[in-house]
Amino acid sequence: AQSVTQLGSHVSVSEGALVLLRCNYSSSVPPYLFWYVQYPNQGLQLLLKYTSAATLVKGINGFEAEFKKSETSFHLTKPSAHMSDAAEYFCAVSDLSGAGSYQLTFGKGTKLSVIP
Amino acid sequence: DVKVTQSSRYLVKRTGEKVFLECVQDMDHENMFWYRQDPGLGLRLIYFSYDVKMKEKGDIPEGYSVSREKKERFSLILESASTNQTSMYLCASSPGLAGEVAGELFFGEGSRLTVL
Numbered sequence: 723a724q725s726v727t728q729l730g731s732h733v734s735v736s737e738g739a740l741v742l743l744r745c746n747y748s749s750s751v752p753p754y755l756f757w758y759v760q761y762p763n764q765g766l767q768l769l770l771k772y773t774s775a776a777t778l779v780k781g782i783n784g785f786e787a788e789f790k791k792s793e794t795s796f797h798l799t800k801p802s803a804h805m806s807d808a809a810e811y812f813c814a815v816s817d818l819s820g821a822g823s824y825q826l827t828f829g830k831g832t833k834l835s836v837i838p
Numbered sequence: 839d840v841k842v843t844q845s846s847r848y849l850v851k852r853t854g855e856k857v858f859l860e861c862v863q864d865m866d867h868e869n870m871f872w873y874r875q876d877p878g879l880g881l882r883l884i885y886f887s888y889d890v891k892m893k894e895k896g897d898i899p900e901g902y903s904v905s906r907e908k909k910e911r912f913s914l915i916l917e918s919a920s921t922n923q924t925s926m927y928l929c930a931s932s933p934g935l936a937g938e939v940a941g942e943l944f945f946g947e948g949s950r951l952t953v954l
Contacts, residue, residue: 731878754941765842765928765945766881812880816941823869823888823934824941830880 724749724817728829736837741785741800743832745813748794754816755796756826757787761809769811772796783807808836841865842946844929850952857916859949861929868934870912871896871943872904875926884927887912888934919953926950 729744747753754773758766770781777789783806787798796813813829845860863870871886883896885904893904901923905913912931916923927950930943 756942758945763847763948763950765947766930766943767945768942771942824932825883825886826941826943828873828881830878 724753724815724827726813726815726827726829728811728813728832730832731830732833732835734835734837735803737805738802741798741803741807741834743798743811743813743834745787745796745798745829746794747796747813747815749815749817751817754824755787755789756814756816757781757785757796757798758812758814758828759783759809760812760831766812769798803834803836805836805838808834810834842929842931842944844927844946844949846949847947848950848952850954851919852954853920855919855953857919857951857953859914859916859927859929859951861912861914861946862910863912863931863944864910865931865933865944866909867931867944868909869932870906871930871932872902872912872914873928873930874898875928875948881928884914916951919951921953924951924953 725748727746756771757769760766770779772789780786785800810831810833812831814826816824842863872884873881882898887893887906903915929946
């Protein structure tokens, strides 16, 4: 079974500083990987996804993530944090289920705080 | 844009009541999912459906049932609500194998249920 580990349930950065949110996965096959963002009292919104094309994936709002197979990692970064980036971020890995379609397994989430 | 609509954003119910959470998607997606989200536990899959009248148990189906009578609608049912079912419930959909991109999910805004 696939699994996802997000290091750090809470991360605080200063406005303008680098954002780094860590995600490691376990998978027996080449994975599909996702980052979602959740703003307070809202559903999840896709930030970016890796589907075995370029290993550096660019997403919305200036975020990007790099797939590193040797490290089984898919860390999310943004060069300069903005106050509006304060949210909870979820990493997810995709797998084919027994019913023949894809199913996502999510990490426990990392809550990002941005300090003015 | 894909729209996934959850009928109630906030509900307050009493222990033992029957609770219906409704979810409708407008993009003709084959797959629909119900997740439960709790602080520190991330998203956990309750049930999913790959076709009308079909359902599959997820990781935590106990205490829940689902209904999918029409392709666009997927209902989550709590037969006898208990306080430990107080949570945020998230509905999601995906196109199905013919059109999906590695399992990418589209989420509704969430339904926050409080059971007293």
